[in-house]
Amino acid sequence: MGSKNNVNSYITLPCSKCGRLVENCGESAVKSTCSVCVMGMVGMPSEPVQKVSTGRPAGWHFMNEFVDKDGNVFHKGKEQKKLKGTLPPTKVKPVVRKKTKRRSKEEILLAREKEKRAALKKAVQKQKDFRL
Ligand SMILES: [Zn+2]
DSSP: OOOSGGGGGEEEEEBTTTOOEEEEEETTOSSBOOHHHHHHHHSGGGSOOOOOOOSOOTTGGGSSOEEOTTOOEEETTEEOGGGTTSSOOOOOOOOOOOOOOOOOHHHHHHHHHHHHHHHHHHHHHHHHHHHO
């Protein structure tokens, strides 16, 4: 009751890698690793090698004619060496994904609610008319 001892559940331990003091280790923690070392461990080595973009759109080799940014001409994916540099590079349009309109459950419920309210309004209006 009103004790300041809740700090005790956390202890400070030296990082097992670099010795940096790591605060707020759980009581049960025997070994701790500081955030810097964790970053180092998680960072570089396991990072996936990024695919080098060719600058060509997906499916470029299915196109009847595709000219890459270097002027290489391809007809259905086959390089036409003779045509190199004779055509302007094909402009690659960014792929715009169409949003599929799918109503969420919430939206459906809202629509239903709206309908109900409209029906209610009508009913109320009818009553009013009746009273008049
Ligand atoms: Zn460390």
